[in-house]
Amino acid sequence: MQKRKKERMSLRIFGKLTGALVLSVCLPICGVSLAADPHKVIHSVFEAADDGFDMVRTQNYYSGWVADAIFETLLTYDYLARPARLIPNTAESMPEISSDGRTYTFHLKKNIFFAPDSVFGHEKRELTAADYVYSIKRLVDPANRSPSASFVRGKITGLDDLVEKAKKTGQFDYDATVSGLQAIDRYTLRIRLNAPDSNFLYILAYGALAAVSREAIDAYGNKSTFHPVGTGPYMLKEYVPRSKIVLEANPYYRGFVWDFQADGEAWDEQLVRDMKGKKMPQIGRVEIAIIEEEQSRWLSFQEGKIDFDKLPQLAAPVALENGKLKEEYIAQGIRQYTMVEPEITYTIFNLKDPVTGGYSNEKIALRRAIAMSYNTQAEIELLRNGQASKAQMMIPPGVAGHEPAYRSSIAYEPELASRLLDHFGYRRQSDGYRTMPDGSPLVLRIRTEANASSRVVSEIWKRGLDRIGIRVEFDVGNFADNLKDAAGCRLMMWGGAWHADYPEGENFMQLLYGPNAGQGNHACYRSKAFDKLYRQAVKLPPGEERNRLYVQMNRQMEADTAWSVHVSRTRNWLVRPWVMGFKKHPILQSDWQYLDIAR
Template identity: 60%
Template sequence: MPDPVKNLCSALALFFAATVAPSVQAANPADAGKIVRQAFEAADDGFDMAKTQNFYSGWVSEAIFEPLLSYDYLSRPARLIPLTAEAMPEISDQGKVFVFKIKSGIFFSPDPAFKDKKHELTAQDYVYTFKRLLDPVNRSPNASFIEGKIVGLDDVAAKAKKTGKFDYDTPVAGLKAIDKYTLRVELKATDYNFLYVVAYGGFGAVAREVIEAYGDQTGLHPVGTGPYMVEKYMPRSKILLTANPEFRGYIWDFKSTGSARDEEIVKQMKGKKMPQVGKVDISIIEEEQSRWLAFQDKQLDIDKLPQSAATAALDGAALKPELKAQGIKMDRVTDAGIVFTIFNMRDPVVGGYTKEKIALRRAVGMAYSYEDEITQMRLGQAVRSEMIIPKDVVGYDPAYRSSLAYDISLANKLLDHFGYKRGPDGYRNNPDGSSLTLKKTVEPAAIYKVQSEIYKRGLDRIGIRIEFPVSNFADNLKAASACKLNMWGGAWNADFPDGENFLQLLYGPKAGAGNHACYESPAYDALFRKAVSLPLGEERNKVYAQMNRQVEADTPWIVHTSRIRSWLYRPWIVGYKKHPILHSDWAFIDVEKH
């Protein structure tokens, strides 16, 4: 049996050797003396975006890998722009054929896998990147973005499932490098969200030489064409990024939306050679109080105000005078995202599609006080989410109201009706008389202790026992992906500003690969396929609403809230504006001397 510790050490040795490899200085204007120090509230699980949807992995990967398209830094709502593409693609055949022209002179960061040669980004790199997402060995949680969509690609994936090996050299009719810098993608059917898909971080270009050199350790050794590369990586502790010497740089020239804040940013940043930030120092600090103390002690330059510090830092929606006096500034936004509870539909206790199991999950939802979450757990820094699609995302309906309202009386009646009888201790058993105990796995942060108390209070009132096993986020994510948890808390922020990005999280073919509820509903899946075949507009939005109702009927999720984020930053951070889709903003800002 291979020694995993020895293998990991070997991989890390190669990794750190690569980060000090010599290279020819390119156009990157970053200043190594300009450092941004930030904290993550949970750990990543490596930086191979074909194998993860971890939020923090994606955050860092945005700075390392480049998709063909990205988003304008200032525009709201989010607006697509070319990134490695010269311009927006030529689109033909009723939105089924996309031709991208890739900029010449873009190079991957230096790495031993290239054998002392510079590797220029080409259309073939994107062909390889797209194919990797459907390689069965990767079990990519991002596969559904293109699964069943590109002409000929699923046939290669199907063959790989039979043979055990994906043939990357097999031509795919719908995915072609026409020449060195021209990529042609042909879809089986019109997909009006395809450009959003192309802009998603999971489609940032990787080089075949790198993947083949590092294999299963690729996530420890990210090599891309973006503005940054990893200098030091201590899993679950520290990530240090440094400027990619091969990055071409750009001139800051984003247009103001007309707001006073945008006008100030444009005045500060317009015309600067970017990126200016030379290093990004990221600490993993899971405990809210520790993170807040680090910011107060000036160990962090940018931080999301912890929920537990809201009353100490804010007067309503404004910073308190003592923080303003330090020059601290705030960008306050409501997430284009939702928070929810996940039930494992394969779990013998809470899973299944029989009426009594659905009744159990619905009763749990009706016993949970969303108002208590907002006031006690979020300290007022959240709003109730009525549907899976959040505000400012296409498909959101402000008039929609969830059928899962807080109602202890109705929850009790539902459980009584479906045979969950109370025992002598007041707690209920399963309809067959066996003991009933739920287990909601949580992370160690203090806010989850508060949420556990909210859950327990509600469930005590309906006679259901619940336990709260504690583990770290990365391990919980892996267990949820393998359909092994009973219940878990999830959150999702928009990867692209359309409801499909949220609704795909419950699509049946993604069970065990991004669909952490392992929910498989023929009715829901049929609605999903219908929705993505429709153009943007009212008809599609109506199908989105039907999908929401189907989820409420089966209850694989309980949708909770959308969080209000108050991003604080020190006076020496210039040009900062939190983006609803992009999270890696280090290449858009500057650091003044301090």
């Protein structure tokens, strides 16, 4: 991603945008009635930096958290339903689906307006079906190099032809008719697929397919990532890159009545008692601090500067006893909400890197030995304080396609890893470290971040790699920068996490699909066998047959060792007593519009 020069550029951009942002909130909003109270402020925190709020251009988890409060998709998720269940958002109802399962017809709600912005002059700009046509086209425009383009690539009739034409001419024709993507009238959107796709509705609920206005994108260009204009409950008020984000309630937002149903849990029952019937959003302002260091974040929560946050896992011994909140915190009225995230943590190997890349036996043996040197149990004990479980496969618990009985073929076996390296000619020298088979130096470079968790992971890697005789160096960077470098296949190794964008295994498997290399496939992995299985799987409905293919894909990934898979984390959310309506959703990240404050 951007280095220091780019950071300074972002600050200059922010300075130029500030005036526009101020102008946007000063436009006439007469007659608009909002439940949101500007005196109700939620103080949130992110543990890593965003990289702007244009979800066509990024898959940054923290960018998506904010963008989902600003932009709106056709569908969203029921706030309380578990397992996750889709419901209409800007659509009036769930779509009409043709008998062959290929055509989806959506009818949009009327009187949904984009947030006030100078790009619209003094007029209120209504959301239309054409905005979704434009937004989906923009996702596949080759000029945008979207890491999420694979979500619709090959799916919508005629859309790929438009992409191929753009690649030849160098110009994407946004006005061209696409047979499978049409605004039938102002409020009717029709999407025709090349083949039935049981995951397509989930995809339409993903933030990269939210509606943007063509006027705003044309006016702000690349700066639109820092000047988001959407129809959602909030709009960007203030932005200090890597430090602070402030959202304010969108005065044109239509609002909704909090009317979700409890599923029998005591937590849900309390939410319903507190929130049922309220006009939302209640919160008028959201202030987000970016605090990457766990100890600093924990201190801020203890001082009452943060209203809710997931407990830093390094602080678990301080706050928890046998997994439950200690009495001293309960006495303060703090509540604990525990969930196993639908996510995995892992380390990627760049398959294009001259050291870790390649598909020859000796290169696969090197990656396999490296993965076998990592002590996942040490991570669970030292870093996670028991608040995690070893991930056996790419698809985590809670996501369709997870196989509870699956066991990875890659285990912590440093002695076996050493013998594997010996066999393939990675020879130890007098200092105990190995060379490449051709005698050149063997040095790994692992990109990491400047926080306590990353330091623990680095120490675990160092101990394991020393044990098998591989020298390693750690390059410390910012999370957002590292993410962009990984997307560009510029990192030898990097540790990350993937949280489910939708609750189906395809969302995880697409991370290693060959055509996504450089656009979401951060390992830059290309396997004909894996890709063939992926294409077969996405054509199948949910069920045992598709799940068997996911298992085969996991085995193929392990055979090539494109990833070293680590853990799925247990998250303990701590909530201050004045926060009402909180329940962390497995897919939705932006939850401020569902909350209230009782003080």
